[in-house]
Amino acid sequence: MSLGKNFIVTFFGESHGECVGAIIYGCPAGLKFDEEFINQELKRRSPIDYMISTSRVEEDNVKVFSGVLNGYTTGAPICMAVYNRNVDSSVYEELRFKPRPGHADYPAYIKYAGFNDFRGGGIFSGRITAAYVLAGAVAKMVLKTLNIEVIAHTVEIAGIKAKPQGIEEIRRNIHSNIVRCADLDTAHLMIERIRKAMENGDSVGGVIECIALNIPIGLGDPPIDTLEGDIAKALFAIPAVKGVEFGLGFDFARIYGSECNDQFTVLNGKIVMKTNNCGGILGGISCGTPIVCRAVIKPTPSLRKPQKTVDLISMEETIIEVKGRHDVCIVPRAIPVVESMVSIVLVDHIIRLGLIKTVLK
Ligand SMILES: Cc1cc2nc3c(=O)[nH]c(=O)nc-3n(C[C@H](O)[C@H](O)[C@H](O)COP(=O)(O)O)c2cc1C
Numbered sequence: 001m002s003l004g005k006n007f008i009v010t011f012f013g014e015s016h017g018e019c020v021g022a023i024i025y026g027c028p029a030g031l032k033f034d035e036e037f038i039n040q041e042l043k044r045r046s047p048i049d050y051m052i053s054t055s056r057v058e059e060d061n062v063k064v065f066s067g068v069l070n071g072y073t074t075g076a077p078i079c080m081a082v083y084n085r086n087v088d089s090s091v092y093e094e095l096r097f098k099p100r101p102g103h104a105d106y107p108a109y110i111k112y113a114g115f116n117d118f119r120g121g122g123i124f125s126g127r128i129t130a131a132y133v134l135a136g137a138v139a140k141m142v143l144k145t146l147n148i149e150v151i152a153h154t155v156e157i158a159g160i161k162a163k164p165q166g167i168e169e170i171r172r173n174i175h176s177n178i179v180r181c182a183d184l185d186t187a188h189l190m191i192e193r194i195r196k197a198m199e200n201g202d203s204v205g206g207v208i209e210c211i212a213l214n215i216p217i218g219l220g221d222p223p224i225d226t227l228e229g230d231i232a233k234a235l236f237a238i239p240a241v242k243g244v245e246f247g248l249g250f251d252f253a254r255i256y257g258s259e260c261n262d263q264f265t266v267l268n269g270k271i272v273m274k275t276n277n278c279g280g281i282l283g284g285i286s287c288g289t290p291i292v293c294r295a296v297i298k299p300t301p302s303l304r305k306p307q308k309t310v311d312l313i314s315m316e317e318t319i320i321e322v323k324g325r326h327d328v329c330i331v332p333r334a335i336p337v338v339e340s341m342v343s344i345v346l347v348d349h350i351i352r353l354g355l356i357k358t359v360l361k
Helices: 035-045 090-095 105-111 119-124 126-144 167-176 184-199 227-236 249-254 331-352
Strands: 008-013 019-025 063-066 078-083 149-157 206-213 241-246 264-267 270-273 291-297 307-311 316-320
Touching (some): 019 126, 035 126, 035 331, 078 126, 105 119, 126 149, 227 291, 291 331
Antiparallel strands (some): 063 078, 206 291, 307 316
């Protein structure tokens, strides 16, 4: 459960265990440690509206165990956790031998021979992403010292696409609606679609776009530890992420090279690119333009709607209707999670490039 080489984050915990948390190795000393900011980030991940979200109330507050003294990081490993207080495992007893279609229950049962913590989905629960947000918040504190901003927003839900918005609109609008969409005309259509799915006992997915601004040139260690490869790996660690693309992404298959190449020019004595179709990365290395990536989130697997499965004990087909507390659409809650994973990878590569030393001054 570890990510990174120089800024190494190890995650731990299960959905219905004692806590979920993260240990960060390699965080520079002398970083002003803002616990309140971490709690704000956790709040952004908690259920947004009970019409579209789980009713599991997770009033998360970070508990810091090590690596911080008098409000500054010490350079020693930072260990942090959030406790799992609002837990109801009863429904999972029933599901234990009836794997939910679309969830990790079946492969996990086979891989771990039934020893896996099945309560609340164990390590496969969206709950683990609270730990991602803990480490992501620390990474954002580091990025702030370099004036780097990472911001994610919803660009599609249930087939409804947002119209492209400028960075100012994104900053201004994402917290003004429960789907975290900067296109306010489209946001209410997305909400309607989610509510409809909820009424039908169903779920929907969508696409999150993440933009990282003020990125120095040179991040990424090609050919293997490319910046896009490492970001993609981190994003695929988010449960329910099923696809990742950069810049024009899969649209590259639909246009000519002459249309998609980002052409160079000189502006105020600096070499700049006229467009950013590459999404800020060329050859696995950041090229100075904003990093733009998108992750597709599938519809939540747990549904009230009856679905076929197999009883693992009797080996007979059976029907399940998943009770309990589940998100109808994961997308809005995953926004700070996507920002967190991108931030963690950026800090790792910034330290690898030597742009940040062991002590921040
Ligand atoms: C923030 C967040 C919340 C989630 N909430 C739920 C949920 O309430 N019910 C559910 O079945 N899956 C939920 N998931 C998704 C599952 O954990 C995920 O689909 C499952 O582990 C299978 O993995 P895969 O979809 O990546 O293949 C959530 C994921 C995230 C990121």
